[in-house]
Amino acid sequence: MKLSNVISARFDKEGSTKLKGYREDGGYETFLKVLKEKRDPAQLIDEVKTSGLRGRGGAGFSTGMKWSFVPKDSPKPKYLCVNGDESEPGTFKDRQILEKDPHQLLEGVGLASYAIGAHTAYIYLRCEFKQGIATVQKAIRKAYEAGLFGKDIQGSGYDLDVHLTMGAGAYICGEETSLLNSIEGVRPYPRNKPPFPAVEGLFACPTIVNNVETISNIPHIIKNGADWHAKLGHAEDPGSRLWCVSGHVEKPGVYEAETGFKLQDLIDGPCGGIRGGKKLKAIIPGGSSSKVLLPDEVAQVTMDTPGIRAMGSSLGSAGIIVLDETTCMVDAVLNLMKFYAHESCGQCTPCREGTPWIVQILERIERGEGREVDLELIEDLASNIEGRTVCALADGACWPLVSIVKKFRHEFLAKIPAAARKEAVTA
Amino acid sequence: MFSADLVTELEEIRGRFPYPKAAMVPVLRRVQEEKGWLDGETQAWVAEFLSVESIEVHEVVSFYPMLYGQPVGKHVVHVCRTLSCDVCGGKELWKHLEKKLGVGRNGTTADGRFTLRAAECLASCGTAPVMLIDNERHENVGPADADKLLEATS
Numbered sequence: 001m002k003l004s005n006v007i008s009a010r011f012d013k014e015g016s017t018k019l020k021g022y023r024e025d026g027g028y029e030t031f032l033k034v035l036k037e038k039r040d041p042a043q044l045i046d047e048v049k050t051s052g053l054r055g056r057g058g059a060g061f062s063t064g065m066k067w068s069f070v071p072k073d074s075p076k077p078k079y080l081c082v083n084g085d086e087s088e089p090g091t092f093k094d095r096q097i098l099e100k101d102p103h104q105l106l107e108g109v110g111l112a113s114y115a116i117g118a119h120t121a122y123i124y125l126r127c128e129f130k131q132g133i134a135t136v137q138k139a140i141r142k143a144y145e146a147g148l149f150g151k152d153i154q155g156s157g158y159d160l161d162v163h164l165t166m167g168a169g170a171y172i173c174g175e176e177t178s179l180l181n182s183i184e185g186v187r188p189y190p191r192n193k194p195p196f197p198a199v200e201g202l203f204a205c206p207t208i209v210n211n212v213e214t215i216s217n218i219p220h221i222i223k224n225g226a227d228w229h230a231k232l233g234h235a236e237d238p239g240s241r242l243w244c245v246s247g248h249v250e251k252p253g254v255y256e257a258e259t260g261f262k263l264q265d266l267i268d269g270p271c272g273g274i275r276g277g278k279k280l281k282a283i284i285p286g287g288s289s290s291k292v293l294l295p296d297e298v299a300q301v302t303m304d305t306p307g308i309r310a311m312g313s314s315l316g317s318a319g320i321i322v323l324d325e326t327t328c329m330v331d332a333v334l335n336l337m338k339f340y341a342h343e344s345c346g347q348c349t350p351c352r353e354g355t356p357w358i359v360q361i362l363e364r365i366e367r368g369e370g371r372e373v374d375l376e377l378i379e380d381l382a383s384n385i386e387g388r389t390v391c392a393l394a395d396g397a398c399w400p401l402v403s404i405v406k407k408f409r410h411e412f413l414a415k416i417p418a419a420a421r422k423e424a425v426t427a
Numbered sequence: 428m429f430s431a432d433l434v435t436e437l438e439e440i441r442g443r444f445p446y447p448k449a450a451m452v453p454v455l456r457r458v459q460e461e462k463g464w465l466d467g468e469t470q471a472w473v474a475e476f477l478s479v480e481s482i483e484v485h486e487v488v489s490f491y492p493m494l495y496g497q498p499v500g501k502h503v504v505h506v507c508r509t510l511s512c513d514v515c516g517g518k519e520l521w522k523h524l525e526k527k528l529g530v531g532r533n534g535t536t537a538d539g540r541f542t543l544r545a546a547e548c549l550a551s552c553g554t555a556p557v558m559l560i561d562n563e564r565h566e567n568v569g570p571a572d573a574d575k576l577l578e579a580t581s
Contacts, residue, residue, distance in 0.1 A: 087547065089510055089511065090510070092550040127452075127562070128505075128549055128559060128564075129550070130562045130563060163444075165443065165444075165449075165450075166453050166456060168455070168456060169491055169493030182452060183444075183452075184448065184449050185446075185448040185449045185451030186448075186483075186487070187490050203445060244552065244553060245553065246515075246552030246555060247514055248514065248515070254553060288509075288510060327514055332510060332514070335510045335513050336510055338508075339509055339510075339548070345490075
């Protein structure tokens with residue numbers, strides 16, 4: 001298992017958060033070169049498109065494609081918003097960038113803003129990131145003092161203001177249109193699309209919302225070229241990603257690797273295998289909203305979009321949650337459903353009402369008061385929630401739920417009293 | 428209501444946005460740090476500061492778990508209850524703190540020192556279990572570690 005170090009290269013360096021060290025390592029040279037040469041923004045967008053970079057927040061949409069949707073002729077100001085609301089269960093990579101190499105992110109903010117024609121960028125961080133907020137705030141101040149942000153940067157004629165703002169503990173704000181409402185100071189309900197933010201986003205102006213890790217890739221891509229990036233890892237889904245491994249492994253943590261590796265190799269190699277020599281029971285591979293994988297699927301799956309799609313799941317936010325044989329899957333899915341029920345913003349009825357109903361049914365099974373028909377009821381509820389809401393939170397609740405009930409049906413049945421089994425009820 | 432220094436700081440935050448209302452969450456977080464929680468008077472002050480109606484402030488305060496519309500103890504303890512933490516000792520940590528503090532979810536100790544709250548994923552799953560004390564993150568927290576941390580919090 002080969003690890004890589006594009007995004008994490010400077011994480012463990014002494015003073016990795018400081019502007020001086022970043023510049024000594026060649027930092028901001030790419031941004032300043034782009035400004036000095038007055039590079040054509042359209043060409044930068046093409047470069048990112050050709051690089052094959054996909055968004056690292058979970059949905060995996062082509063970053064360059066997203067940028068290209070910003071209307072060129074709009075008289076309105078354009079905005080870049082960096083999504084640092086990292087709260088998908090099992091995901092803890094963006095926080096590493098914020099706390100360990102903020103200038104890498106800020107250089108990406110400069111380049112991305114220039115490419116889309118934005119003169120104002122907001123970095124949106126969840127308020128629980130106390131250290132990340134302090135580190136980024138200081139980095140922004142240092143960048144201004146060094147003349148890297150502000151008016152007429154280094155005589156280039158390009159102006160860019162970069163501001164920090166924050167959420168207050170709501171998972172939904174990681175959804176890009178919810179994030180925009182959060183910044184605007186209204187209740188952060190997700191918006192209907194279209195219009196997409198690229199056309200009508202923050203303050204009704206063209207806006208690009210990109211994840212922290214996505215933006216941190218931009219300086220590397222512009223510096224080394226699209227072809228360099230396109231050759232990293234799997235051809236259809238290239239790049240070097242930060243994979244977050246948590247749960248029952250010997251060495252949990254963030255590991256950077258190019259796409260296309262075997263999940264089993266990551267678990268057995270860098271992660272040191274399952275904790276205490278126990279057996280693997282299941283892995284949720286892409287943050288809690290992805291479908292669960294069984295050990296035989298884990299043994300085969302490669303970590304790239306086509307590879308994981310073949311197993312019916314997704315890479316999502318690269319949050320890999322490892323569960324060993326001691327885990328009760330009824331407990332595990334109940335825990336996740338409580339999360340979604342709590343985090344449902346309440347805007348759409350199927351999600352607001354449906355997710356707590358699922359929690360109630362699972363609690364009933366957990367208490368030993370469930371019925372076998374409850375398993376069909378769960379599936380029925382899920383099919384009436386999924387796809388019927390403004391945003392994908394409800395879908396993200398249903399995918400792990402249905403996959404866990406299906407793949408671990410025997411564990412649910414084991415908690416259902418014999419008298420409530422189908423054969424007893426129909427007899 | 429607030430010192431001149433704090434008002435200057437809040438004005439700087441407000442100035443980051445084309446409309447004052449957009450400073451809502453960062454301003455509320457900052458004044459909450461000062462006041463402990465967001466009582467009606469504070470919300471009314473923020474409404475005026477941001478040129479909005481009080482109800483618009485209340486709509487936001489009542490939405491976010493990290494904006495406190497109710498009184499809290501001197502220190503707020505958040506324990507992550509989401510899956511990765513829960514299967515790595517988070518459940519035990521929660522039970523321990525409930526017992527030690529003698530309160531349930533959202534409860535405040537009789538002496539007003541601590542409020543115990545459950546948090547959803549705090550993005551620190553690799554160092555589970557995780558808790559926050561007054562928004563300061565603590566990782567790999569076993570029950571004995573929690574005891575020490577609480578003792579050190581005055």
